[in-house]
Amino acid sequence: MNYLLLLLLAFLACASIHVLIIFILGTKKSKSSKDPPGPNPFPIIGNILELGNQPHQSLAKLSQNYGPIMSLNLGSIKTIVISSPKLAKEILHKHDLILSNRSIPDTIRALDHHIFSMVWMPPTNQWRILRRACANKVFSPQLLDSTQILRQKKVQELLDFVKEKNEKRETLDIGEAVFITVLNSISNTFFSMDLGYYNSSNKPQEFKDIFFGIMKEAGRPNVVDFFPMLRKLDPQGARARMNKYFGKLIDFFDGLVEERLGRERKLSNDVLDSLLEVMMEDNSQVTRPHLLHLFLDLFNAGIDTTSSMIEWTMAELVRNPKELKKVREELHQVLGKEQQIEESHISKLPFLRAVVKETFRLHPPAPLLLPHKSPQEDIEICGFMVPKNAQVWVNVWGMGRDSSIWTNPNEFMPQRFLESNIDFRGNDFELIPFGAGRRICPGLPLAFRSVHIVLASLLYGYDWKLPNELEAKDIDMSENFGITLHKAQPLQIIPIKS
Numbered sequence: 001m002n003y004l005l006l007l008l009l010a011f012l013a014c015a016s017i018h019v020l021i022i023f024i025l026g027t028k029k030s031k032s033s034k035d036p037p038g039p040n041p042f043p044i045i046g047n048i049l050e051l052g053n054q055p056h057q058s059l060a061k062l063s064q065n066y067g068p069i070m071s072l073n074l075g076s077i078k079t080i081v082i083s084s085p086k087l088a089k090e091i092l093h094k095h096d097l098i099l100s101n102r103s104i105p106d107t108i109r110a111l112d113h114h115i116f117s118m119v120w121m122p123p124t125n126q127w128r129i130l131r132r133a134c135a136n137k138v139f140s141p142q143l144l145d146s147t148q149i150l151r152q153k154k155v156q157e158l159l160d161f162v163k164e165k166n167e168k169r170e171t172l173d174i175g176e177a178v179f180i181t182v183l184n185s186i187s188n189t190f191f192s193m194d195l196g197y198y199n200s201s202n203k204p205q206e207f208k209d210i211f212f213g214i215m216k217e218a219g220r221p222n223v224v225d226f227f228p229m230l231r232k233l234d235p236q237g238a239r240a241r242m243n244k245y246f247g248k249l250i251d252f253f254d255g256l257v258e259e260r261l262g263r264e265r266k267l268s269n270d271v272l273d274s275l276l277e278v279m280m281e282d283n284s285q286v287t288r289p290h291l292l293h294l295f296l297d298l299f300n301a302g303i304d305t306t307s308s309m310i311e312w313t314m315a316e317l318v319r320n321p322k323e324l325k326k327v328r329e330e331l332h333q334v335l336g337k338e339q340q341i342e343e344s345h346i347s348k349l350p351f352l353r354a355v356v357k358e359t360f361r362l363h364p365p366a367p368l369l370l371p372h373k374s375p376q377e378d379i380e381i382c383g384f385m386v387p388k389n390a391q392v393w394v395n396v397w398g399m400g401r402d403s404s405i406w407t408n409p410n411e412f413m414p415q416r417f418l419e420s421n422i423d424f425r426g427n428d429f430e431l432i433p434f435g436a437g438r439r440i441c442p443g444l445p446l447a448f449r450s451v452h453i454v455l456a457s458l459l460y461g462y463d464w465k466l467p468n469e470l471e472a473k474d475i476d477m478s479e480n481f482g483i484t485l486h487k488a489q490p491l492q493i494i495p496i497k498s
């Protein structure tokens, strides 16, 4: 019997047992008036087809029919979708403790990453220890201040690359260039070394390829996430590929740790030094595997989100020349002539900050946050039941474009944030691109500095135009859904020295 046929039979066998279970449970549940509403599921596949290519958009549309709390069956996985600030607050604030668990995509099980990873482990004592280590040793204001100079150097290298493009009158793939800047800013903050290069022709791009590979695998739909009973088979080979990517990074990080520990204690004053101190404390609960998987988490969570956010902002500004002009005027007024831009300038640039908030509203890098769940008990949310083990998605993309929250929600209007105090630090539930509550993104302080400083530097020195006499309206703003929301068509623009 050939392999494919075997696979198909296994799938059908599993699926039929499952459909029976869903049917039995489904008929029992339908008597409860407290189930959140949602579209009728098909047998076996449930509502998978409703997701389409752009699940965040499809779910936002569905919520217009079914309301701000919806229930879907994605294969055998019950999924609750939240689409209003009020309900997001219930999930991420009021029931934060119980709903801070994670539903785990199968690729994340590669090399047992889910066991050691701060992003994916349940909110246990171990998780708290790792969060504390991050807050004190990675993202504290003192540490970020002391490593500022390293990031400034990386931004200067980006500007050198832009200058080269400007002199040759060449177009720039801004997302790709900024990816290298953010990769190197993080790798220098953590390890005092570069991992990426702008001119790829004569330098290896191993790390860039690995991170791209991880993003691709993590973002691609995987049948195992809808039918966990197929886990052992890994029918798409996704976990096997992820094993290789994770393995390469873990080996690399382990080599750095080994080298640092073997060295006479000559300090580099970077994050690796600080975290090694934590690991070496007596009775430390931060073990070497925890440390290696933490680096895996921080690189994966930090690079793609930050760089894609900067690309979206540049796209919105080039598409809205009046706003581009305004933000450049503010930079010139505040900074004067030829100043080196520093992170401390951010507080003096209200319009730039409004531009960033407006981009987070329209293009949140994690459109459904990361999946939450309650593994132990059913929870009642505003009169509806969230059953135990259901995964919970918060559609921040949908909330950002909801006309009952924002006027002209599809327009890029940074001005709206000059007239309000809404911020994205987890207290204003209409704008939560970093999440809220105990699982809020711990990298927010670094992301905040990086996004503003890179944008300010790109916009201060250059005006930006489209190539080939393209017009602003021609920019393709379509999205590519994955664990991070990317621009489907990379933004190609020309820097004009001013």
Ligand code: HEM
Pocket (backbone or CB within 6 Å): 118, 119, 120, 131, 186, 297, 298, 299, 301, 302, 303, 305, 306, 309, 364, 365, 366, 369, 370, 371, 433, 434, 435, 436, 438, 439, 440, 441, 442, 443, 444, 446, 447, 451
């Ligand atoms: C624009 C940039 C970024 C955005 C929009 C972003 C967004 C998010 C979101 C939405 C979550 C999940 C929150 C939830 O589960 O409710 C998250 C978690 C996380 N982020 Fe970020 N992030 C960004 C940058 C960073 C950076 C720079 C780092 C580190 C270098 C980082 C590290 C993490 C980690 C470790 C978690 C998991 C926290 C946990 O589960 O306890 N992020 N981020």
